[in-house]
Amino acid sequence: MPRAKQRKSALTDLGIPLTLAPMEALLVAELPKEPGWQFEPKWDGFRCLAFRAKGEVEIKAKSGKSLSRFFPEVLGNLRAPSTQQFVLDGELVVSVGGNLSFDALQMRLHPAESRIRRLARETPAIFVAFDCLLRKSRQPLLERSFEERRAALEAFFARDYQGISLTSFTRDQRKAKTWLARRQLALDGVIAKRLDLPYRPGKRVMLKVKCLRTADCVVGGFRYASSDRLVGSLLLGLYDDAGLLHHVGFTSAISAKDKPALTARLEKLIAAPGFTGDVPGAPSRWSTERSAAWQPLKPKLVVEVRYDHVNGDRFRHGTRLVRWRPDKSPRQCTFEQLSTPSAAPASV
Secondary structure, X not given: OOOOOOOOOHHHHXXXXXXXXXXXXXXXXXXXXXXXXXXEEEEOOEEEEEEEXXXXXXXXXXXXXXXXXXXXXXXXXXXXXXXXXXXXXXXXXXXXXXXXXXXXXXXXXXXXXXXXXXXXXXXXXXXXXXXXXXXXXXXXXXXXXXXXXHHHHHHHOOOOEOXXXXXOOEOOHHHHHHHHHXXXXXXXXXXXXXXXXXXXXXXXXXXXXXXOEEEEEEEEEEEEOOOOOOEEEEXXXXXXXXXXXXXXXXXXXXXXXXXXXXXXXXXXXXXXXXXXXXXXXXXXOOOOHHHHOOEEEOOOOEEEEEEOOEEOOEEXXXXXXXXXXXXXXXXXXXXXXXXXXXXXXXXX
């Protein structure tokens, strides 16, 4: 018997390939001052492209992998607009308790469909759109200026859609700087886009300035470096309302010239237990036996560190040491420092 022909997906005939790499941003220290730029919030979520061709929809991560099975509620929301064909660039975010939760997003990447369905009901994801790459089949907007693409995106949002949000913007650099200064948990930074910029897939032609926050932390322990008997990293802690000191992260940004004196200072303070709440876990599989061990300290030292993200009650990445705080009491180093206002410059 002849084989039945496999139905061709309408998504492959849109005029923009499903393998398209999103345009990227270059990290810079300051927002551009000259005219001709648009500033937008940088959301802390999963960057992706959303494709629709009639009843077919697909969500592609920046890596090129499909996210569709992990966000069934988003697929349903993308089928709602009257526009039958589109390709949108945006971010998947999840709001928990008024704040964006990267942890809640990561929990979706799970093999069990039953868990995914439950989380889709309990903590539904929102697609925040910030660029329009196509609104009519075989008529891509990649070579159009960003100003024209933004107009096409706003036309798409002529009415409200559940679970799909249009990101806000400003062309006033002073206002964009206030977004950074407010230290909002919902905001990962600010993206700057030239109004005359065509869409350049995979190229770092936008600019981004990240929100960097600081916190005063107790040094509850340290690890020796793997290569010698000098300090390799400081283990950071914060106190909860019950007075327990919890491990929240580390900093290894210690200059080589400071390490001998600092090691001697730390070794004089070695005493158990160090942390009285959550304790440091094992380092990565690349760590040696020596670096896997950590030394508990009396809670006497306070450092100010700079961080970018918080996952739950921990710094997501390593922090940068700003300065020592001999003027600060360790008991003043509490989780309240991480509880900044959740208001955002755009509603999600």
